Amino acid sequence: MKRNLVLVFTLLMSLSLVLAACGSKNNDSAGSSSPPGSPSASASESPNASPSASPSETKVEPFTMSLRHIQIGDPQKFRKAILDEVVKRTQEEVPGLTIELDGVEDSVNRFTKLPAEMAAGNPPKIFDVFGGAADTQKYAKAGRMLDLTPILDELGLRDKFLSGVLDPFSVDGKVYGLPIGGNTEGIFYNTEIFQQNGLNPPTTWEDLIKAADTLKAKGITPFATGNKAAWVGNMLVNTLIGRMAGEGTNPGFITGASKWNSPDVVAAYQIIADWESKGYFTKGELGKEYGDMLNDFVAGKAGMMFDGSWRSSAFKDDAVGKAIAGKVAFVALPPVPNGKGNQTSVNANYGEGYGFSSDLNDNEKAAVKAFIKNMYSDEMQLRGLLEDGVLPSMKLGDDSVAKVTDPLVKQVLDVLKNAGASFPHFDSIVQSKVNAETEAQLQKLIAGKAKSDAVGAAIQKVQDAENAASAK
Amino acid sequence: MKTTLKNPYVYLGFVLPTIALYFLFFIYPMLTSAVYGFTDWNGLDRRNFIGFDNFANAFGDADFQHSMYNNLYFIVFSVFVQIPLIVVFSLLISGVKRLQGFYKTTVFLPSILSTSVIGILWGYIYNPDVGLIASILKIFGAEPIYWLGESKWAMFAILITNAWQWMGFYIVLILAAILAIPKEIDEAARIDGASGAQRAWYLTVPLIRPVINVVVMLSIAGALRVVDIVLVMTDGGPAGATDVMASYMVSKAIKFGDYGYGTALSIIIFAFALLLTALYQFAFARRQERVEY
Numbered sequence: 001m002k003r004n005l006v007l008v009f010t011l012l013m014s015l016s017l018v019l020a021a022c023g024s025k026n027n028d029s030a031g032s033s034s035p036p037g038s039p040s041a042s043a044s045e046s047p048n049a050s051p052s053a054s055p056s057e058t059k060v061e062p063f064t065m066s067l068r069h070i071q072i073g074d075p076q077k078f079r080k081a082i083l084d085e086v087v088k089r090t091q092e093e094v095p096g097l098t099i100e101l102d103g104v105e106d107s108v109n110r111f112t113k114l115p116a117e118m119a120a121g122n123p124p125k126i127f128d129v130f131g132g133a134a135d136t137q138k139y140a141k142a143g144r145m146l147d148l149t150p151i152l153d154e155l156g157l158r159d160k161f162l163s164g165v166l167d168p169f170s171v172d173g174k175v176y177g178l179p180i181g182g183n184t185e186g187i188f189y190n191t192e193i194f195q196q197n198g199l200n201p202p203t204t205w206e207d208l209i210k211a212a213d214t215l216k217a218k219g220i221t222p223f224a225t226g227n228k229a230a231w232v233g234n235m236l237v238n239t240l241i242g243r244m245a246g247e248g249t250n251p252g253f254i255t256g257a258s259k260w261n262s263p264d265v266v267a268a269y270q271i272i273a274d275w276e277s278k279g280y281f282t283k284g285e286l287g288k289e290y291g292d293m294l295n296d297f298v299a300g301k302a303g304m305m306f307d308g309s310w311r312s313s314a315f316k317d318d319a320v321g322k323a324i325a326g327k328v329a330f331v332a333l334p335p336v337p338n339g340k341g342n343q344t345s346v347n348a349n350y351g352e353g354y355g356f357s358s359d360l361n362d363n364e365k366a367a368v369k370a371f372i373k374n375m376y377s378d379e380m381q382l383r384g385l386l387e388d389g390v391l392p393s394m395k396l397g398d399d400s401v402a403k404v405t406d407p408l409v410k411q412v413l414d415v416l417k418n419a420g421a422s423f424p425h426f427d428s429i430v431q432s433k434v435n436a437e438t439e440a441q442l443q444k445l446i447a448g449k450a451k452s453d454a455v456g457a458a459i460q461k462v463q464d465a466e467n468a469a470s471a472k
Numbered sequence: 473m474k475t476t477l478k479n480p481y482v483y484l485g486f487v488l489p490t491i492a493l494y495f496l497f498f499i500y501p502m503l504t505s506a507v508y509g510f511t512d513w514n515g516l517d518r519r520n521f522i523g524f525d526n527f528a529n530a531f532g533d534a535d536f537q538h539s540m541y542n543n544l545y546f547i548v549f550s551v552f553v554q555i556p557l558i559v560v561f562s563l564l565i566s567g568v569k570r571l572q573g574f575y576k577t578t579v580f581l582p583s584i585l586s587t588s589v590i591g592i593l594w595g596y597i598y599n600p601d602v603g604l605i606a607s608i609l610k611i612f613g614a615e616p617i618y619w620l621g622e623s624k625w626a627m628f629a630i631l632i633t634n635a636w637q638w639m640g641f642y643i644v645l646i647l648a649a650i651l652a653i654p655k656e657i658d659e660a661a662r663i664d665g666a667s668g669a670q671r672a673w674y675l676t677v678p679l680i681r682p683v684i685n686v687v688v689m690l691s692i693a694g695a696l697r698v699v700d701i702v703l704v705m706t707d708g709g710p711a712g713a714t715d716v717m718a719s720y721m722v723s724k725a726i727k728f729g730d731y732g733y734g735t736a737l738s739i740i741i742f743a744f745a746l747l748l749t750a751l752y753q754f755a756f757a758r759r760q761e762r763v764e765y
Contacts, residue, residue, distance in 0.1 A: 004479050111727050119515030119731065138729075142516035228621075228709055284600050286710030287621025436728045440535075440712065447623050447711035469512075 060096040063363055068114070068127035072103040074320040075294065078313050078388040086374045093374075094367045099126075107229045107290075110135070111436070118144050125364055126371060129177050129355035131168025133254065133470075134432035136355055140176040146356040148175045151369050157376055160394045165350035168428050177355035178376055181390035183309045184332070184416055185235045185347050185425070192327045193220065193303045202304065205334045212280050215303045222280040224302030226288030227446055230439035231427065233272070233285075236306040237442060238425050239333045239347050240268035246341025247423040253430050253463055254470075260463055261456035264340055269452035271336075273445055286446060298323050306333075308349075309415075312389035312408040330411040332419065346415060348422035350393050385409070391416070431466040434459065509736040514729045526736030536737065539708075539715040540744070542627060546695035546716065547748075549631045550638075551688055558639055559684065562646040563672050576647065579640035587637065591704030594633040595620065620706050623713035630714055634701050638694065642687045649683040650676055689752055696745040717741045 067087065071080035087099045102124060104113055110130060117123045118139050129136050129145075139145050152158040152175060158166075161179070169177035187202055194201065194211065197218060202208040212222035227233045241249055245264035252258030259265065275281065282288060282296055294314060297305045298321040314321040315328045335343030354375065356368050374380070382400050384390040389409040404410055416422070427435050437459050444450035450458070476482055509526060513519035530536050565575045582590065597604045598619035606616040619629040653676065661671050677684075699718035702708060708715035708723060715723070718741060725734025 004476055004482065115515065115729055116726050138516060144516070228707065284618030284621025286623075287600075287618055287626070287706065432727075432729045436723075443709060443711035447713070449623070449711055 061363070062096045062098065064098045064100050065126060065364055065367055066100050066102055066124040068102045068104060068109060068124040070104060070106040070109050070128045072105060073291070075291070075311070075314045077319070079384070079390070082380055082383055082388070083375075086371065086380065089374045090367060090370045093370045094363075096363070097367050099367075107231055115432070118142070121359075123357050125357045125360060126368065127355055127357070129353065130428060131177060131179065131351050131353070132428035132430075134427065134430065134435050136169045136177045137171050138432065139355070140171045140174075144358055145176040146358045146360060146365075146368065148178065148356070148372070149173075151372060155369070155373055157372070160376075162350070162393060162395060165393050168351060168424070169353065169355075177353050178372065179350040179353040179393040180375070181352075181381070181384050181393050182348060182350040183391060184349070184412065184422075185239055185306065185308045186330055186332045186412075186415060187304050187306055188297065188311065188328055188330055189304045190297070190300065190302075190324060190327055191329050192324070193300065197303075201329065201331060203331055203334055205336055208334055211303065212275075212278070216279055220300075221282050221296065221302040222304060223275075223282070224293045224296040224305040225281045225285045226290050226293040226296075227285045227443060228287060228289050230442045232290050232293065233442050233446065234427065234438060235308065235425075236333075237268065237272060237438070238427075239306075240271055240336070241265055241426070242341070242345055242347060242423050243333065243336040243339040243343060244268040244271070247345035247421045248341065250423055250426040250429050253426060253434070254467060256467060259456075260459040261453070266452050266456040267338075269445060269455050272442070273452050276446055276448070281446075286443060294321065297321075300324070309409075309412040310388075310390060312406070312412060313387070315408060316406070326407075328408060330408055330415065332415045342420040344418065344420035346419040346422055347425060348416065348419075349425050349428060351425060351428040353393070430463065431470070433466055434463050437462040505735040505738060508732055509739045511732040512730075513732040515725075515731045516729075519732065522732070526733050527740065529733065530737055530740055535712055535715065536717070536720055538712065539717050539720040542714065542716045543696055543698070545627060545631065546634070546698055547692055549635070550691040550695050554635050554639060555642075555684070555688060555691065557635075558642045558646060558687065559677065561639070562643050562650055563676065565643070566647055566650040566676075567668075576644060579643050581640065582637050583641040585637070587700040588704050590633060590637050591701055594629075594636075595705055598629055621710055623710050626706055626710055626714045630701060630705055633705065634698065637701070638691075642691070645687060646680060646683055649680040653679050685756065688756075689749060692752060693745065693749055696741070696748065717744070 069080075069083055070076075071083055083101075087101065091097050091099055106128075109128060114123060114127060114129065121144070123139075123144060129139070131137075136145065140147075149158075158175070162182075165179050165182070166175050169175055169179065187208075189202060189211075191201075193215070197211075197214050199211045199214060200207040202211050215222045225232060238250070241264075244267045245258065245262065249258045249265065253260065282293070282302065288296075293305055293307070294311065296302045298314075300323075309330065312330065313319060315325050316322065317325050319325075321328070332344075332346045354371075360368065376394065378394070378396060378400070381392040381394050381396055382403070385392055385396070385401070386403060386406075386409075389406060389412065391412070401413070404413065426438070430438075441450060441455040441458050445452065445455050508519070510521055510523060511519035512522050512525075561579065565572065565579070568575060585593075596602075600606050600616040600618050600621070603619075605619070609616060617625060619625045657675060657679075658671060661675055666674070697718060698716055699722065702714055702716050702719045703722070706714045708719045712720075717737065721734050721737040721741065724730050724737060
């Protein structure tokens with residue numbers, strides 16, 4: 001009987017070992033999330049508390065941090081190079097640090113992976129994130145993101161950002177994310193195709209429509225697009241809303257000042273529906289990815305595409321779109337007849353940047369500080385502008401901007417300079433459910449399953465529910 | 473040692489770890505999801521109990537109904553198209569004298585590939601610009617078909633891919649049953665003058681009916697929980713045309729951040745699957761008697 005007891009005891013011990021192994025990760029994170037003032041954290045004064053601290057005689061514990069980025073694939077290689085440089089410098093400055101890069105496609109990260117990780121409470125330590133109520137502000141309110149205000153104050157960075165660009169990343173005056181740069185969305189067109197067909201640049205609505213009709217008749221797709229993920233099509237929707245309903249429309253959706261089912265917004269959707277029925281867009285666009293849009297445009301299958309200014313770096317001599325390098329121009333969407341508000345306004349986004357997990361120990365916080373110092377510097381901002389065509393989110397001198405030689409980036413800068421006003425993309429304003437609904441409804445509109453007024457009504461229904469929920 | 477194995481606690485010690493893990497990964501999530509289904513939890517904020525609202529919404533949700541119909545398409549397609557084809561192919565392969573192993577391996581190959589691989593592979597085959605089908609159509613001067621980009625084709629395209637993936641697995645199951653039938657029965661029928669088709673229809677098929685039953689039930693269960701192939705190939709698109717219940721649930725829970733509604737949908741899917749398999753069990757499978765040779 002005694003042997004039996006020993007046996008049972010052994011089995012129970014092994015069982016408890018198995019279960020303890022299961023729980024180890026939780027214990028770790030619980031320990032590391034303790035506030036800096038707690039005895040466990042203050043007892044071991046970290047040698048890496050500041051990035052300037054030299055590796056002292058105390059032995060450095062190696063540690064790794066995960067970094068989620070979206071710079072994957074050839075079109076993003078310039079951005080990836082900048083990130084790699086920042087990672088390299090940060091690793092050199094922080095003893096023991098290894099940063100593990102984890103590249104995920106943009107919309108998968110933003111709409112699927114990161115939300116799931118946030119819900120589970122295990123986001124990467126450093127991650128690409130968007131500003132606004134659907135992203136940073138939602139996560140920050142749930143306590144998932146690190147308050148960067150002390151770090152910004154310490155590094156003296158807060159005033160270096162352009163005015164207002166930190167707002168979508170802030171909650172109650174605290175900053176939780178930092179925009180990496182800015183962009184505007186407009187029309188890229190193939191100047192060679194336009195010349196061959198005797199077309200004027202699409203700077204007026206008449207010329208735009210004429211160009212689209214002419215190209216269509218010649219068997220060239222007027223607008224390349226790929227709406228398997230409908231954020232692509234939402235870029236044009238967003239600017240059309242700005243044209244048809246005025247540049248102040250987007251911020252009003254969450255306050256109730258503007259409505260998705262108002263005649264002006266519905267008119268914007270109606271333009272999309274009309275263009276669909278005229279065949280202005282790529283055939284089978286609902287089965288095409290964002291990358292296919294660039295491929296079709298580069299292959300000369302389409303004369304125009306409505307895309308973000310970040311795409312300008314794809315048309316360099318050594319980039320994915322080198323086949324048409326030097327034959328691409330960028331203009332804003334021309335004024336629309338019967339439009340409301342300032343018809344020279346353009347969309348300007350400072351929506352994408354980096355955020356950090358709130359679940360960090362002191363070493364990791366030091367690494368975050370070094371990362372911010374290296375990433376958000378004049379040098380990297382200028383590199384982003386010159387190498388990648390990303391508009392700076394921080395204040396750069398005019399002399400820096402004058403160094404821009406890329407004609408396409410110059411055109412982007414001109415578009416912004418000549419704009420009478422600017423407005424943000426609604427996806428950095430409205431709640432995530434509303435944004436998801438705009439995508440679902442746009443796809444229905446494209447597939448001919450819903451009319452423009454039904455689309456507006458369906459989105460407004462979700463918007464009303466979300467506004468009511470956040471008012472509670 | 474003899475007394476050890478008579479001690480019931482020893483057995484308990486052996487099963488306890490498994491039961492604990494089963495509880496952790498199956499029972500506990502099921503119980504919590506039953507709770508979440510009645511809340512408006514968004515994955516981050518505090519959750520409020522909202523009673524049966526989620527379930528009421530689900531039954532009034534036209535998009536969810538549509539995705540339910542898509543699951544039914546999967547069932548209908550697998551039961552009325554796939555399974556007859558599976559039986560025919562199995563009969564053909566069972567009659568092959570040479571290289572039978574080669575045929576068996578070839579038809580089985582797709583089922584060992586991961587669904588992602590198959591989805592991407594068929595994505596290229598369906599590609600309207602450079603795909604295999606488009607190239608063949610071009611030879612005949614036909615316009616390319618936007619298989620995955622147009623609502624009317626996308627569901628069909630996925631059904632074909634799904635069938636291609638799973639037919640081999642079921643063919644091997646049925647083939648094993650056919651080959652297990654004693655040769656004498658077939659020989660007796662042959663001596664009596666039955667043709668090949670008659671022998672297949674009147675002898676082989678009735679004798680393998682229990683296995684066919686299992687295959688039908690596996691197909692129904694598989695069709696109800698299908699989701700990976702849809703997510704890889706179309707992500708429910710174009711415009712929700714290929715959404716099945718599970719992919720719609722994923723999109724609602726994660727893309728819309730509506731975890732409460734998502735879990736309510738998953739409970740409905742569970743109930744729906746339980747109901748259909750139970751119906752099939754009672755209506756067909758129970759009536760089968762054991763086959764005695």
